[in-house]
Amino acid sequence: MTPYSYQRPQALADVIAARGQAADTFLLAGGTDLIAQMKSGQRRPAHVVDVKAVPEMSQIQEIGDGGLEIGAAVSATKLAARPDIAQLHPGLHDAVQLIGSHQIQNRASLGGNICNAAPSADAVPPLIVDRARVRIGGPAGEREIAIEDVFDSPGRTTLTTDEVLISIILPPPLDESVDAAAVSSSAYLRFTPRREMDIAIAGAAVRLVIGGDGSIKWARVALASVAPVPLRAAKTEAVLADAPLTASTLALAGEAAREDAMPISDTRASADYRRDLSDVLVRRAIAIAADRAGHTIAST
Amino acid sequence: MDKQVVTVRVNGEAHTALADPRDTLLEILRDRLQLTGTKEGCSNGNCGSCTVLADGEAVCACLMLAGEATGVEITTVEGLTQGGRRHPVQDALIEHGGTQCGFCTPGIVMSAVALINRNPTPSDAEIRHAIAGNICRCTGYEKIVRAISRAAQAEARS
Numbered sequence: 001m002t003p004y005s006y007q008r009p010q011a012l013a014d015v016i017a018a019r020g021q022a023a024d025t026f027l028l029a030g031g032t033d034l035i036a037q038m039k040s041g042q043r044r045p046a047h048v049v050d051v052k053a054v055p056e057m058s059q060i061q062e063i064g065d066g067g068l069e070i071g072a073a074v075s076a077t078k079l080a081a082r083p084d085i086a087q088l089h090p091g092l093h094d095a096v097q098l099i100g101s102h103q104i105q106n107r108a109s110l111g112g113n114i115c116n117a118a119p120s121a122d123a124v125p126p127l128i129v130d131r132a133r134v135r136i137g138g139p140a141g142e143r144e145i146a147i148e149d150v151f152d153s154p155g156r157t158t159l160t161t162d163e164v165l166i167s168i169i170l171p172p173p174l175d176e177s178v179d180a181a182a183v184s185s186s187a188y189l190r191f192t193p194r195r196e197m198d199i200a201i202a203g204a205a206v207r208l209v210i211g212g213d214g215s216i217k218w219a220r221v222a223l224a225s226v227a228p229v230p231l232r233a234a235k236t237e238a239v240l241a242d243a244p245l246t247a248s249t250l251a252l253a254g255e256a257a258r259e260d261a262m263p264i265s266d267t268r269a270s271a272d273y274r275r276d277l278s279d280v281l282v283r284r285a286i287a288i289a290a291d292r293a294g295h296t297i298a299s300t
Numbered sequence: 301m302d303k304q305v306v307t308v309r310v311n312g313e314a315h316t317a318l319a320d321p322r323d324t325l326l327e328i329l330r331d332r333l334q335l336t337g338t339k340e341g342c343s344n345g346n347c348g349s350c351t352v353l354a355d356g357e358a359v360c361a362c363l364m365l366a367g368e369a370t371g372v373e374i375t376t377v378e379g380l381t382q383g384g385r386r387h388p389v390q391d392a393l394i395e396h397g398g399t400q401c402g403f404c405t406p407g408i409v410m411s412a413v414a415l416i417n418r419n420p421t422p423s424d425a426e427i428r429h430a431i432a433g434n435i436c437r438c439t440g441y442e443k444i445v446r447a448i449s450r451a452a453q454a455e456a457r458s
Contacts, residue, residue, distance in 0.1 A: 101433020
């Protein structure tokens with residue numbers, strides 16, 4: 001590793017000030033990506049700023065009516081242990097338990113999974129379908145953007161070099177706002193050649209709001225590893241909106257997911273295989289989300 | 301870069317060392333404190349040979365900077381010995397042939413201890429999941445899983 005300075009500020013303002021001092025300042029949360037990248041020479045920081053002592057970045061807080069603000073440095077294990085994440089955001093709960101090993105999950109942070117900007121980031125598709133926003137701080141103050149707008153290209157975010165991802169804001173899931181009898185749930189599924197310690201060849205997150213009449217009132221779908229950035233699947237969402245919860249809807253959604261996916265072929269899988277996986281994973285994730293919401297898929 | 305004084309608590313004792321900001325917890329443990337039970341394998345978080353407990357949770361010591369370990373209670377495989385007696389997981393690994401070359405064993409032991417501490421009666425599937433971050437190239441894992449399962453059962457009975 002090339003030499004760097006290490007500091008661990010206690011205040012958010014000090015993290016933002018430190019981040020702005022030089023473009024080669026890197027923020028350290030869990031370190032499971034950054035330290036490995038520093039060792040391989042892929043990233044060569046001059047300054048490392050450990051953000052784990054900053055309360056806003058290391059806590060989970062309830063906001064408004066059922067919303068959650070998750071500090072960027074909160075670990076996967078801490079999220080997995082939260083009953084409210086399991087209940088309100090089961091897709092995110094699925095994802096944080098798939099990242100790496102226990103050793104990795106005990107350190108790896110939600111903010112790090114976002115800022116590493118891997119198209120395969122498991123936690124991101126569930127955040128997209130749950131309409132997450134991110135709070136960003138910089139020298140000019142704070143701004144908030146939708147999670148899907150954070151990603152520029154593989155390994156690159158749209159944040160400027162003087163900005164800090166402070167936290168992730170999860171609004172309460174839609175349900176009774178749609179109709180009084182509506183229910184909602186989410187799911188995330190990925191495919192990996194090995195069951196553990198692997199990177200998704202493709203992944204799919206689905207959020208469904210199912211009305212009192214049993215049809216899909218609102219749906220959001222996002223895909224991992226099939227585009228340069230985590231991808232919202234617009235055609236798949238359009239198929240699902242106001243559709244009955246039937247096997248034929250699932251088949252149409254799977255077909256649409258093939259069209260939404262923009263995969264490349266690489267050492268881990270071919271583009272065709274990733275399209276096939278997108279189809280299968282989207283159908284299965286819809287069925288899991290529906291089941292969690294207390295509904296089954298009709299065979300017609 | 302300037303060296304910094306770091307104080308790490310390892311196995312219940314505070315140790316102060318002059319560290320380069322690049323030093324990992326693993327390097328402090330092995331090179332400064334001579335706690336060489338913790339092994340260096342891949343050094344990028346894939347193999348689990350360097351697994352230690354940080355505030356009771358299994359982590360890879362190779363992916364933690366010395367500075368990050370300040371204020372954290374670290375337990376290494378050496379810290380499991382009580383009154384000269386091995387931890388039941390260690391005895392079970394010996395008894396069931398769960399160790400061959402031994403290089404992965406300290407990391408396996410730490411992952412198993414973390415598991416049993418949070419879940420005293422793990423299923424075989426839970427054991428396999430808990431040691432998924434620990435690579436063993438000798439045993440094929442069957443005897444490791446059996447040993448951890450027996451150790452947990454014996455602990456739960458006692």
